[in-house]
Amino acid sequence: MTAKERLELLQGTLDMLILKSICHAPMHGFGISVRIRQMSQEVLQVEQGSLYPALYRLENRGWIKSEWGVSDNNRRAKFYELTNVGQKQLGVETANWERLSSAINLVLATG
Amino acid sequence: MWLDWFQEAGTRVANVFRRSQLESEVDEELQFHLEMQIEQYVKSGMSKWDARRVALVEFGGVDKTVEDCRDVLGLRLMHDFIQDIRYAVRVLVRSPGFTIIAVLTLALGIGANTAVFSVVNTLLLQPLPFENPDRIVMIWEENPEHGEVQEQVAWADLQEWQKATTSFESIGYVVNRMSTSRNFLMKTDDDVSRIRARHVSSSLFDVLGVPPLIGQTLSSDDDEPGGLHRAVLSHRMWTQVFGSDPEIIGQKLDLGKAQPFEVIGVMPARFRFPQAADAWLSVAGLHNERWLTSIMQSHGHHSLWVTGRLKAGVTPSQAQAELAVLQKQISESPENQDTQRLSSGVTVSPLLDQVNGSGTRSALLLLLGAVGFVLLIACANVANLLLARAISRRREMAIRAALGAGRLRVIRQLLTESLLLSLLGAAAAVVLAVWGIELLELVRLDATYLGVKEFRFDRIGDVQIDRGVLGFTILVSVVTGVLFGLIPAVQASRLDINSTLKEDSRSGTPAKAARLFRNSLLISEVSLALILLAGAGLALRGFSKMLAIDPGVDPAHVLKAELDLDMAEQVYGMKIEQAFDEVVHRVSALPGVTAVSGIGEIPVIKSGWQDTFRIDGPEHEGLDNSELPYADLRLMSPGVFESLGIPLLSGRDFAETDTRENPGVAIINQALAEKFFPDQDPVGRHILFRGFSDPKFDSEIVGVAGNVRNYSSDGNDQHELYYPFAQKFMAGSEVGPVILIRVQGDTDEMVPAIRNALDGPDPRQQVLIRFRNVQDVLNNSASQERFQAILLGVFSGIALLLAVVGVYGVMSYSTSQRIQEVGIRLALGAQPRQILRTIVGEGVALSAIGIVIGAGVSIGLGHLLSKLFFGLESTDAATLAIVAVILLFVSTLATLIPAWRAMRVDPLTALRHE
Amino acid sequence: MQQAEEALISMRKLGKVFLTEDVETHALYEIDMELHRGEFLSIGGPSGCGKSTLLSIMGLLDSATEGEYILKGQEVGELSVRERSRLRNREIGFIFQAFNLIGDLTVRENVELPLTYRGMPAADRSQRVEEALEKVDMSHRMGHYSSQLSGGQQQRVAVARALAGSPAILLADEPTGNLDSKNGMAVMDLLHELHGEGATICMVTHDPRFASFADRSVHLFDGKVVSAEEAERLAKADEPVPAAAE
Secondary structure: OHHHHHHHHHHHHHHHHHHHHOOOOOEEHHHHHHHHHHHOOOOOOOOHHHHHHHHHHHHHOOOEEEEEEEOOOOOEEEEEEEOHHHHHHHHHHHHHHHHHHHHHHHHHHOO | OHHHHHHHHHHHHHHHOOHHHHHHHHHHHHHHHHHHHHHHHHHOOOOHHHHHHHHHHHHOOHHHHHHHHHHHHOHHHHHHHHHHHHHHHHHHHHOHHHHHHHHHHHHHHHHHHHHHHHHHHHHHHOOOOOOOHHHEEEEEEEEHHHOEEEEOEEHHHHHHHHHHOOOEEEEEEEEOOOHHHOEEEEEEOOEEEEEEEEEEOOHHHHHHOOOOOEEOOOOHHHHOOOOOOEEEEOHHHHHHOOOOOOOOOOOEEEOOOOOOEEEEEEOOOOOOOOOOOOEEEEHHHOOOHHHHHHHOOOOOOEEEEEEEEEOOOOOHHHHHHHHHHHHHHHHHOHHHOOOOOOOOEEEEEEHHHHHHOHHHHHHHHHHHHHHHHHHHHHHHHHHHHHHHHHHHOHHHHHHHHHOOOOHHHHHHHHHHHHHHHHHHHHHHHHHHHHHHHHHHHHOOOOOOOOOOHHHOOOHHHHOOOOHHHHHHHHHHHHHHHHHHHHHHHHHHHOOOHHHHHHOOOOOOOOOHHHHHHHHHHHHHHHHHHHHHHHHHHHHHHHHHHHHOOOOOOOOOOEEEEEEOHHHHHHHHOOOHHHHHHHHHHHHHOOOOEEEEEEEOOOOOOOOOOEEEEEEOOHHHOOOOHHHOOEEEEEEEOOOHHHHHOOOEEEEOOOOOOOOOOOOOEEEEEHHHHHHHOOOOOOOOOEEEEHHHOOHHHOEEEEEEEOOOOOOOOOOOOOOEEEEEHHHHOOOOOOOOOEEEEEEOOOHHHHHHHHHHHHOOOOOOOOOEEEEEEHHHHHHHOOHHHHHHHHHHHHHHHHHHHHHHHHHHHHHHHHHHHOHHHHHHHHHOOOOHHHHHHHHHHHHHHHHHHHHHHHHHHHHHHHHHHHHHOOOOOOOOHHHHHHHHHHHHHHHHHHHHHHHHHHHOOOHHHHHHOO | OHHHHHEEEEEEEEEEEEEEOOEEEEEEEEEEEEEEOOOEEEEEOOOOOOHHHHHHHHOOOOOOOEEEEEEOOEEHHHOOHHHHHHHHHHHEEEEOOOOOOOOOOEHHHHHHHHHHHHOOOHHHHHHHHHHHHHHOOOHHHOOOEHHHOOHHHHHHHHHHHHHHOOOOEEEEEOOOOOOOHHHHHHHHHHHHHHHHOOOEEEEEOOOHHHHOOOOEEEEEEOOEEEOHHHHHHHHHHHOOOHHHOO
């Protein structure tokens, strides 16, 4: 039970990071992993083993949509883009995250 | 949250069907990622080989990722599903006995539903073959004070409505007057054939909204007196009589009228209105200009079947309200006060109701309910079987769970099995349903309809298993599969793995909950069966009660046939009256014929001719027309009472001497005599029927005849008034005469001899048509009840069978689970018959609970049931008791077999088998 | 002759042959044995030696194929199924290894069962049931379902059930087999006590500790009665540690 909850929390966080990374422009999977690493100043490293399943999951939920296109180096690549629903979801997740992290900070501060 | 879930599930299902494409997409995408990574490392200065190695190490197991992605994509679901199905097939094949019983049970349940639904679908759900048929209505007049409902519309009434109404897009009509305006002899150069045609208004085609196949339909000028004689042919006539002649337009039809009718169009095959019409003729061709002009101004000549197309958004009841106001104005208008047979009200009902007849809907819904019960019982049976199996498969389930199958996975596996079973059942059900529909056709609804028979399209012949019915069957079977499969599956999945695995094979005490569930299934099965049996019992009793009605006639050896006067005139070259005498004369001469007579319509069928009458004496002195009583009128020749075996209670029959030259005579029936001549002999008194308002038709009552009823009479005997043909023959008769022939021996065998004696040389020159045994006609009046009784009987028989199988199944299963217990009891010195008694006792107790519940529900629903089974007492204690005893007896028998088996258990084996 | 009349049970050249796939298997072979009123007899031997079959024949659950078995002076082989049931009900009380209580019945109903089958009036039944349960110290659990009891308790109820009909003889088939040693010992104490009060008991066990409670032991090997010494020798040769099953 607890293990499952922890897993979901992590998943949720990853989902949020993915949504955030493509909120300005469509990106392919590799680009997303690079972007998350850059945005977190090399702290967060997303394994492809969790990235791609997460992308497919988000697409199934209708939060992102994908399209095959051509990458900078002229290769066929699949680009992911935020949908309107995904946009809203990002807002919700971000708000939730802020509430959660500030709550955790409060707990940690009262040491 | 739920929406997300649904969307996700939906995509997954969709993905399943795009499987291979997606799999390669996943591969390609991962490949791309890897190559980009390598490229990046190369850019940062690594050798190509190193970059590849590092990237691959970092990348981790590609296979696992692909697997995960597939999983997300629902590919896993597909693999699992295929696996489930494969396994389910294997399980079902491995226990063929179980599979066959379950599939047959389901096939009975689903098949009965499919058959009944296919009829419901055709008769109630499928639209009539007209444009927007739900907006088409039939309009009737009524005069409730005089018991007139659904009377044909008077010409002038219709004209006034048409001027004022705002409810209808268009109103059309069919003229329904004398038989001479329905049946025609069509003469061609070398041939004479009989056709059925109707004079109809041009607007009828607009109302029904069906364009002609060829040519055009009638125009409004054709409706007016003095208009053209024009005809539109039915598809059947065009193809069969004219061999689909493309040059048909413009040909002339000689229908024996002053002028021929010119063919202007052909309708498509689906256009049947009324059911049996070969052609539609212009109203102008009905009669001469003067006659037509006068009848069109009459409020008393009710000759029209009127049908209208409602404007969009107008309901039949709104239209009825509007017309009712208009008709009230007509009936209250001072200038119409002298009009005979003036109607006071209007009814508007959807055409579909007319087509199906009044009882059809409730009869079919009742049957749908009944087969629903049958299906529930079937479900309960299969659920029981599955439950029993689930328990014996506990070890298997425990092993699966121990190997890591989730609970949902186990449930899904078991549900797949049930769905497979129910789909197999559905396949077998379709076969059963085809037979079932044949059965339905055998007992086709052929009741005396409140509506007009001619509008009752014989759609039961159209019943078939189409896509809608198949969809229904599949839906039912899926629902059924979930219904009977879910609880056993959930129960099987809810087990304590450890204890089950450790448990020895004799498996201790069976789960109490499972047993409780099984017992309640058994109880509900028995109670459902009881309700159905009680319903069937009621229907059967109602039916036999009807058959027990004394019809007042002796019909078994009497033939009834319609005399085609036109044909008789043509074949014999005589005028109508002589032609009738000729027919009677010829038939009487045949050996084996004991009596021949003619009558407008036999008394077991309504005459369709009702009006007020006045008797001499103080009672009716000075009474206004509207205050006079009503009677049914029939014209007849001498000998009708003898032919039909109706007793003459007093006075005499009509005689050959009762002709126009002699004083008018009449015979009344017992009901009329008792009501209006209480405690006195009406013979010698005088009676005047308003239909013959001329005082010279004032008739002396010369006899009193016994009452005649049909099986659907509600017990109130009609007042009947009989007059001799010879005095009134053409005085307004709208009904062609019926010839009654009493024979010795079998009626059907006499028909060829009669034909031979009467008909012309051409086989189509039949003077008497539509021969029927009067007993059959009488039986037909109970056909709706027969239909219900037979079908409910069949369905409750199936229910009984299924319930017995269910009781047997539950008892033999629970007995097999209790072998050890039986062994203990035997070891403790129980006599085998004590074991027998214990087990039978338990089965009987469960059945008894079911019976009590079922009886309670039957009594509770009694009110509803009595509405459906026309005129029955709501709860018939005797029927309920009989049915309960039958059910108890049969379920006791069903427990005897397992009990007997238990009795013969070898205690040693029972206690020791390990 | 004198002796045979006194014996409660007497067997002469009793044998049991099973026919399996055309091979005759002698489960029991020429058993001569007597059991007297008030005696506590234990039957021992390795599993498969035929001791349980012998007990079943004694208890009329099974019949011998050879020889004679006289129970209370009656030749049992000639009795009808009905008579055998009656005799089993009145003269024999069973105690099984697996207790064999009926899970859906209460303790009271379980104990009452043999009396019911005997057709005893309800008032008498109730008194007997209470006495029997009193004796095994289970009367406080009268209304419980047997499935709610511990193994030791269940076996005590089973003893009470066997006692309730005051049978001539108690037949116990490995009564301690499904119990831990503490509960096993308690049940043996109970049997010992009953024996002290005059009950005739025949018990099958392979455990020598429990066998020692009996007045007399009979050893079976391959369906034959053997002496104690020979049994021990054979056991050592054939079955490594028969006594190690503590």
